[in-house]
Amino acid sequence: MKGFYSLLYKEVVRFWKVGFQTVLSPLLSTMLYLLIFSHVLGDHVEAFPGVSYVSFLIPGLAMMALLQNAFANSSSSLIQSKITGNIIFLLLSPVSYPEIFLAYVLASTIRGVLVGCGIFLITLWAVDIPLRFPLWALVFALLGSFILGATGIVAGIWAEKFDQLASFQNFIIVPLTFLSGVFYSIHSLPPFWQKVSHLNPFFYLIDGFRYGFFGVSDISPYFSLLVVSICLAAVSLFTLGLLKSGYKLRN
Amino acid sequence: MNPAIAIHQASKQFGSLKAVDCVDLEIAQGEFFALLGPNGAGKTTLINLLSGLSRPDSGRLAIMGFDVSREYRKARRSVGVVPQELVFDPFFTVREVLEVQSGYFGISGNAAWIDEILARLDLSSKADTNMRALSGGMKRRVLVAQALVHKPPVIILDEPTAGVDVELRQALWEFIRSLNASGHTIVLTTHYLEEAEALCNRIAMLKAGKIVALDTTSNLLKSCKLRHVKLQIFPDRLPDALLPGLIGRESGYHVLNLDEFSDLESILETLRESGARITDMVLPHPDLEAVFVEIMRTQ
Ligand SMILES: Nc1ncnc2c1ncn2[C@@H]1O[C@H](COP(=O)(O)OP(=O)(O)OP(=O)(O)O)[C@@H](O)[C@H]1O
Ligand SMILES: [Mg+2]
Numbered sequence: 001m002k003g004f005y006s007l008l009y010k011e012v013v014r015f016w017k018v019g020f021q022t023v024l025s026p027l028l029s030t031m032l033y034l035l036i037f038s039h040v041l042g043d044h045v046e047a048f049p050g051v052s053y054v055s056f057l058i059p060g061l062a063m064m065a066l067l068q069n070a071f072a073n074s075s076s077s078l079i080q081s082k083i084t085g086n087i088i089f090l091l092l093s094p095v096s097y098p099e100i101f102l103a104y105v106l107a108s109t110i111r112g113v114l115v116g117c118g119i120f121l122i123t124l125w126a127v128d129i130p131l132r133f134p135l136w137a138l139v140f141a142l143l144g145s146f147i148l149g150a151t152g153i154v155a156g157i158w159a160e161k162f163d164q165l166a167s168f169q170n171f172i173i174v175p176l177t178f179l180s181g182v183f184y185s186i187h188s189l190p191p192f193w194q195k196v197s198h199l200n201p202f203f204y205l206i207d208g209f210r211y212g213f214f215g216v217s218d219i220s221p222y223f224s225l226l227v228v229s230i231c232l233a234a235v236s237l238f239t240l241g242l243l244k245s246g247y248k249l250r251n
Numbered sequence: 252m253n254p255a256i257a258i259h260q261a262s263k264q265f266g267s268l269k270a271v272d273c274v275d276l277e278i279a280q281g282e283f284f285a286l287l288g289p290n291g292a293g294k295t296t297l298i299n300l301l302s303g304l305s306r307p308d309s310g311r312l313a314i315m316g317f318d319v320s321r322e323y324r325k326a327r328r329s330v331g332v333v334p335q336e337l338v339f340d341p342f343f344t345v346r347e348v349l350e351v352q353s354g355y356f357g358i359s360g361n362a363a364w365i366d367e368i369l370a371r372l373d374l375s376s377k378a379d380t381n382m383r384a385l386s387g388g389m390k391r392r393v394l395v396a397q398a399l400v401h402k403p404p405v406i407i408l409d410e411p412t413a414g415v416d417v418e419l420r421q422a423l424w425e426f427i428r429s430l431n432a433s434g435h436t437i438v439l440t441t442h443y444l445e446e447a448e449a450l451c452n453r454i455a456m457l458k459a460g461k462i463v464a465l466d467t468t469s470n471l472l473k474s475c476k477l478r479h480v481k482l483q484i485f486p487d488r489l490p491d492a493l494l495p496g497l498i499g500r501e502s503g504y505h506v507l508n509l510d511e512f513s514d515l516e517s518i519l520e521t522l523r524e525s526g527a528r529i530t531d532m533v534l535p536h537p538d539l540e541a542v543f544v545e546i547m548r549t550q
Contacts, residue, residue: 005354006355009354013343084338084341085338088338089352091303093352094325095355250306
């Protein structure tokens with residue numbers, strides 16, 4: 001277990017030492033989204049009955065930032081270690097692949113949750129958001145971090161150059177998060193696009209997370225929990241298999 | 252007693268290139284062993300197979316009796332590897348790097364040993380310096396330190412003295428020698444053959460992925476057929492009878508081939524008969540470099 005703690009510690013220190021870029025800068029960009037969207041759409045949209053658009057938007061934006069940062073943490077750490085070559089210090093050590101998996105995922109979770117909480121802290125004074133079922137919110141925040149932290153491991157192992165990782169992020173992670181209902185309730189979409197949204201795992205993460213705040217959601221939080229848990233299990237098994245096989249790391 | 256390293260029929264191919272080709276090698280505990288070979292011979296690849304950085308296509312490898320894939324945790328705890336490439340983690344200081352590395356090996360409270368390694372490698376004053384701010388030679392010393400944090404019984408050094416200044420090179424070898432004296436098995440690669448000759452009890456030479464020579468250092472030195480004698484004579488004219496054996500001229504010396512040491516007698520006799528006087532004579536010892544060149548040429 002000591003090996004796991006050391007790797008976790010190293011991973012947390014790594015992003016914390018460049019906290020300006022890994023924590024403050026996502027906070028800033030999320031605030032910009034919030035200002036712009038709430039200004040443009042604030043008066044026209046009411047996503048849930050009795051919930052102002054700004055209040056609706058904040059949990060979605062917080063979750064989006066959390067997911068993107070969880071992904072960014074494990075993926076960028078891995079690709080940096082691969083490109084600079086210092087990944088070998090881990091590969092030479094007896095740290096087992098489940099420990100490697102857990103350490104990267106937990107470090108990603110810590111960064112994701114830190115950014116997510118930061119967004120609530122900043123908006124706390126301006127907007128009044130209820131927190132009806134904190135446990136639901138917490139569960140979805142954690143599951144989302146785990147899934148994206150693990151996906152980040154896969155991307156970091158697969159990518160050989162920074163631009164490949166950027167493609168993964170720009171063509172998969174960002175569209176999936178944007179189209180998951182962060183900025184709107186999917187009930188406002190035409191039926192066809194509602195169906196398409198249901199294929200997006202991020203939709204369940206954000207919908208379930210929002211349920212924790214408003215007690216209202218597009219679909220049942222239990223169903224979301226089921227979908228998200230299955231996703232996590234699938235991604236985790238795949239990632240563990242990849243780590244065990246030594247794919248692109250040990251050859 | 253288990254051998255420190257046991258390699259059985261190990262092969263590793265990159266595309267069509269056989270980087271390691273059916274290598275069999277056993278290194279006993281306590282040896283000071285050199286793995287020599289020209290660039291691209293497969294030394295680093297073989298080391299990577301041992302350390303688990305790379306997986307063999309076929310064959311078995313074990314460290315201290317632990318199979319490197321089935322018992323990888325025990326095998327990796329038993330070995331410390333100083334990699335050839337100068338890699339480092341730019342986020343951390345020297346001490347942080349060594350603490351994290353100790354943690355990977357399950358060791359906490361390693362400060363006393365870390366301080367000792369730092370002192371022996373003349374890094375104490377840099378302990379709290381960020382890795383980025385170190386010179387190349389200092390980074391290499393940190394690599395050595397990282398390989399030693401868990402006091403591994405087997406230490407593999409892949410060109411540890413490349414780019415390291417003379418003073419430190421001596422200090423480093425003194426340190427490694429003392430580790431060897433206290434029972435650690437040492438395996439090193441180097442292109443400075445005089446280092447290998449002075450330090451190692453046994454040597455394997457690799458060429459194109461195959462072991463082409465494997466013997467004790469003294470046997471290898473004895474095996475060298477390339478012997479010659481350097482003569483300075485007066486008058487400075489070699490008798491015709493000796494011209495077939497002339498290899499060349501070297502700053503006033505005639506360099507003559509010796510197939511056997513006994514050839515020397517007839518050379519001296521020919522010179523005496525021709526009335527030439529010997530003003531200087533050098534009989535160079537065959538060194539490892541000569542042996543190496545000879546083996547690489549003939550194999
Ligand atoms: N990852 C790789 N992909 C393709 N070819 C490789 C790879 N690693 C090594 N090789 C090839 O395998 C051969 C052996 O390389 P290796 O690094 O083991 O040589 P070496 O004996 O350590 O040489 P040097 O003295 O230059 O360090 C070389 O021809 C090299 O080009
Ligand atoms: Mg090499």
